[in-house]
Amino acid sequence: MSNASKQRGTAAETAVVNYLHANGFPHVERRALAGVNDRGDISGIPGVVLEVKNCKRIELAGWADELDVEMRNAGAYLGAVIAKRKGTTDVGRWYAILPVSVLVDLLREGEE
Numbered sequence: 001m002s003n004a005s006k007q008r009g010t011a012a013e014t015a016v017v018n019y020l021h022a023n024g025f026p027h028v029e030r031r032a033l034a035g036v037n038d039r040g041d042i043s044g045i046p047g048v049v050l051e052v053k054n055c056k057r058i059e060l061a062g063w064a065d066e067l068d069v070e071m072r073n074a075g076a077y078l079g080a081v082i083a084k085r086k087g088t089t090d091v092g093r094w095y096a097i098l099p100v101s102v103l104v105d106l107l108r109e110g111e112e
Helices: 003-022 060-074 100-111
Strands: 048-053 078-083 095-097
Touching (some): 060 078
16 A cells, blocks of 8 residues: 555544544544454444445445455454545545445344
8 A cells, every 4th residue: 555545544533533533432543454353443332343435436346345355354243344435524424335235234124
């Protein structure tokens, strides 16, 4: 990973943390890199993995596979990839990408 792409990733992760803080999640923080034992980029919401992407190209299949591994590593039941939307720094307008199985779990929780 080039230094420029690492800086873009760090900036996006920091923006997501700040957005989550401002929206009622005071305990979230950037997670240290963990190699093959990666558990996502953002910690502080129990049972949830968040992977942040700030890439020029959208690579859904690869991102979904990465999220799946990270959710298993973390023992998480919910997870999403947060992808920066080109042309805006407003994290609320970025994309949250998740497997349909995770969406179904969220919908079930909403019914309880």
